[in-house]
Amino acid sequence: MDFLNLRILDIVDIVFVAILLYYLYKLVKGTVAVNIFIGVGMVYFMWQITRLLQMELLSGIFGEFIGVGMFALIVVFQQEIRKFLLMIGSTNFTQRKKFLRQFKFVKDETQINTNINAIVKACESMGRDYTGAIIIIEKSTNLDFVKNTGDTMNIEINQPIIESIFYKNSPLHDGAIVIADNKISATRVILPVSNDRSIPLRFGLRHRAAVGITEKTDALALVVSEETGQISYVKDGEFVIFEDTDELINKLREDLT
């Protein structure tokens, strides 16, 4: 009955494996990597079957394939492994303020209210004018790896500033802006685009970029469609449904506290 002797360390072990699997799932969700995993699984399954049936030649071929499989996987998943390490390495727990926000009982309501109202009002106004926009709100995952693709900024948020950035003739209107701690910290940012095939075809690259960054990090994304003027709120790689801007503000406030 040795297996019943569960130690604290075994539980910690299981929790870490679960976290690792969760990150892996977040990374490969909706990508071709899932199909590759299925392919590798099938080769492994065939190898075991042919070995059991003592089909020497076939099991030899599959065996060789599995033997070099580890190197093949590193080559095939080069991008994903890079993103995975980046994702783990860039989770920024060192900034105390952000870290404390992980706990629900620490709230800084006034600051959160001000930020969200200005952002949502700007989105509303841009929606009325059919001005396209994509706004990323940084939480605990450090977004430096995407901010590096754009211009570093340090601008206090207010409604006119956000609107003027996305104004069609503005030199800064292309790409996304990143908001961190009530400041616009980057403009003209190029985000990773999601390959999720379940995203409706009517959504183009701007919306796919919002899904892409939120499925890889805990950031929140707001998108204003240039075609329909509609505001979309994307979190954890999913579109969040809301009735009106008041509900959107409430959802954002909840997600940021």
Ligand SMILES: Nc1ncnc2c1ncn2[C@@H]1O[C@H](COP(=O)(O)OP(=O)(O)OP(=O)(O)O)[C@@H](O)[C@H]1O
């Ligand atoms: N990877 C990306 N990262 C950041 N911004 C992007 C990215 N891809 C596209 N965009 C921005 O989205 C703009 C419009 O792209 P696209 O028309 O494909 O989006 P869309 O989802 O159809 O949105 P809309 O409804 O506004 O047309 C681009 O001009 C660019 O500013």
